[in-house]
Amino acid sequence: MTAASVIIATNGYSDSLVKGLKQSVLSLYSKQMATDPLSESEIGPILPQGHMISDTKRLIMYTRREPGGQMCFGGIGFSDRRGGFGGFGWIEKDAPETVPSRKGVKWCCKWSGRIALTEDRVPHLHGPAPDLIVGLEYNxxxxxxxxxxxxxxxxxxxDTSAEDLPFPVTKIPSYKFRTSQVLGAGLAMAVLRRRDQMEWKSDA
Ligand SMILES: Cc1cc2nc3c(=O)[nH]c(=O)nc-3n(C[C@H](O)[C@H](O)[C@H](O)COP(=O)(O)OP(=O)(O)OC[C@H]3O[C@@H](n4cnc5c(N)ncnc54)[C@H](O)[C@@H]3O)c2cc1C
Structure with missing residues (x-):
């Protein structure tokens, strides 16, 4: 069987399948962890009306309660390591600082995945060859x-024409200085994190 067209939607997992695609994105890791269900007396005072909270720091963090009473906490890093520098260690440290009453809480589930950043921070639709359609990069x-x-x-x-789509059909761009950004991501994020923490402490 022959496909009339092929869609590529590999986002942060883009590799050498389509020429240049990997070089158009900077892959980082979004990560989350959750507690076992907490009792109403434990979670109720933290997010009494079920709001989700998220901050405006350079390295975003957010927390919410799930309908089953689990508490979720998420953030960003540059590796999917279980702990340590750039891995889950960062959000494990941030969580009790954000919600002091949860110090010592056990995080039973942890998961992460790659997200794709672009230089212009918007999604892209490319058409690198006839009937090859690429859509990705949601930052x-x-x-x-x-x-x-x-x-x-x-x-x-x-067969909708390119002019009738809400996204321009563009060439695959090259992320400028990508190699140095990939190599320097850990250090850059550590610096951003440090600046966030210093501001956080001076505001407290
Ligand atoms: C922990 C976490 C929390 C997040 N929270 C939010 C949020 O709150 N709000 C929000 O808007 N976004 C959030 N995101 C980001 C969001 O999940 C992604 O932007 C979204 O999943 C992108 O969807 P996608 O289908 O383009 O790519 P993905 O869901 O990444 O799927 C890409 C798929 O391509 C497959 N693939 C790669 N290479 C090949 C190949 N050669 N052949 C076949 N398949 C291939 C991969 O296996 C993968 O299944 C979060 C992400 C994570 C990891």
Whole structure:
């Protein structure tokens, strides 16, 4: 069987399958962890109306309660290591500082995945060859955006003209200074994190 068109939607996992795609993104790791269900007396006073909270720091962190009473905490890093520098160690340290009453809480589940950053911080739709359609690069906000992109990729595959799509069909760009950014990501994020922490402490 022969496909009429092929859609590539590999986002932060883009590799050498399509020439230049890997070089168009900077892959980082978004990570989350959750507690076992907590009792109402434990979680109730923290997020009494079920709000989710998220901050405006350079390295974003967020926390929320799940309908089952689990507490989730998330952030960003540059590796999927279980602990340590740039791995889960960062959010494990941040969580009790954000919610002091949860010091010592056990995080039963931890998971992470790659997100794709672009230089211009917006998603892209590319057409590197006839009937080869690429849509990706949500800069960590792909839950909604990837669905919109998915719809437009399908419309493109069904012969909607490039002019009638809400995304411009662009050439695959090269992320400037990507290699040095990949190599320097750990250090750069550690510096940003340090600056966040210093501001946080001086505001407290
Ligand atoms: C822990 C975490 C929390 C997040 N929180 C949020 C949030 O709160 N809000 C938000 O908007 N976004 C969030 N994101 C980001 C969001 O999940 C992504 O932006 C979104 O999943 C991107 O969707 P996608 O389908 O483009 O790519 P992905 O979901 O990354 O899927 C890419 C797929 O391509 C596959 N693939 C790669 N190479 C090949 C190949 N050669 N052949 C076949 N398949 C291949 C991979 O296996 C993968 O399944 C979060 C991500 C993580 C990891």
């Amino acid at each position: 960590g906000r792909g839950v909604a955006m990837s669905h919109v992109m998915g719809r437009e990729l399908a419309r493109r595959a069904l």
